[in-house]
Amino acid sequence: MRHISRFILIVAGAGLVWWLAGCGTTRVAGGKAYHVTAYRPHNPSAVRVKVSLATQNIYVMEGDRSLMAVACSVGLPNKPTPRGNFTIYSKQEQKRYGEYGFSVIRALFILLRAPTGVSDCMVKPRRSFLRW
Secondary structure, three states: OHHHHHHHHHHHHHHHHHHHHOOOOOOEOOOEOOOOOOOOOOOHHHEEEEEEOOOOEEEEEEOOEEEEEEEOOOOEOOEOOOOOOOEEEEEEOOOOOOOOOOOOOOOOEEEEEOOOOOOOEEEOOOHHHOOO
């Protein structure tokens, strides 16, 4: 009886270790690592960011040249994404945004302001595009 109890304890412990090993971060896109190719602009003052609500993509453009394209998430029908032209008013390299119950470490956020004064839009670009 003692050996059976010990065996059950070992099997339960191994099962727990196996179950906890599955708690790691998973990969996206069918098991492949997520990678975004970005190019350095020739003229940083000519760079603009376009967000497509239809395709849910962010495009960083320099004239007609695409520097980066990345998938994004847009608003919901009851909370639509604001439309219009926005101006960058602040760059915060060490921003801790905790609205969702977590903070992003080593993230760079650009805060945008619409002509109406609404400032709840955030974009997270690649660091290589911005000069501090």
